[in-house]
Amino acid sequence: MTASISSTQPQTLKRAVLGARRLSNIFWATVLTFGGLGFALAGASSYLKTNLLPFADPTQLVFIPQGVAMSFYGVAALGLATFLWVIIGLDVGGGYNQFDKASNRLKIVRKGFWGENRQIEIEHPLEDATAVRVAIKEGLNPRRTLYLRIKGRPDIPLTRVGQPIPLSDLENQGAELARFLQVPLEGL
Structure with missing residues (x-):
């Protein structure tokens, strides 16, 4: 007859760690995507003198310096948003x-x-x-x-x-x- 020893304490403790897939990261990536897209389209509209935004008329902006600044902010925001979407997708x-x-x-x-x-x-x-x-x-x-x-x-x-x-x-x-x-x- 063999006796088995039972323990009430678990033998394994495993805890999950939340990565980049957090609601706050998804929120900021979405805000940066839409904001950057708006700024980039405003800059492009001022350059092309064609309204690309349905809710504003950025054709009245002078391309240098206002349109260039809008384009710069748009590209910067879209770059940061892309980085956030990548780390969210990879769950870094x-x-x-x-x-x-x-x-x-x-x-x-x-x-x-x-x-x-x-x-x-x-x-x-x-x-x-x-x-x-x-x-x-x-x-x-x-x-x-x-x-x-x-x-x-x-x-x-x-x-x-x-x-x-x-x-x-x-x-x-x-x-x-x-x-x-x-x-x-x-x-x-």
């Missing part, structure tokens, strides 16, 4: 953090840009994790980030970039991970 920064006691491995995976190294993976034994660190910076550009301390490596960020996580969620995630890994929680 998205991925997951996985901590597996059964295989004794931790794995951090993020999506990057094009190329053969599009997916960034960091893998270590669980015993290399020394602490979970919470970094909080308030003010005009607040940041709230969880970091994993690993022997011989710089701290690895575990949370999404951009919009700060609510403080209570950050504390709960940090405490849960520190408890799971049986390491100290620093920074609170």
Whole structure:
């Protein structure tokens, strides 16, 4: 007769990390696309002396300097919008953090840009994790980030970039991970 040992604690902890496919990025990419298109068409209308916009008459603008400035702003906005749509499509920064006691491995995976190294993976034994660190910076550009301390490596960020996580969620995630890994929680 064999006895099996059951544990109430899960053997794997996996958390998804939100990348560039956020509502705020989609909003700004859309605003930049329509705004840039409007400015570019206004500049082209002033050059061609043909109204290309249904809601305004930019043919009255003098091409130099007003039409050139409008065209420049339009091209700049469309370039930035294109960049945003590309990173949204590739979901740059998205991925997951996985901590597996059964295989004794931790794995951090993020999506990057094009190329053969599009997916960034960091893998270590669980015993290399020394602490979970919470970094909080308030003010005009607040940041709230969880970091994993690993022997011989710089701290690895575990949370999404951009919009700060609510403080209570950050504390709960940090405490849960520190408890799971049986390491100290620093920074609170």
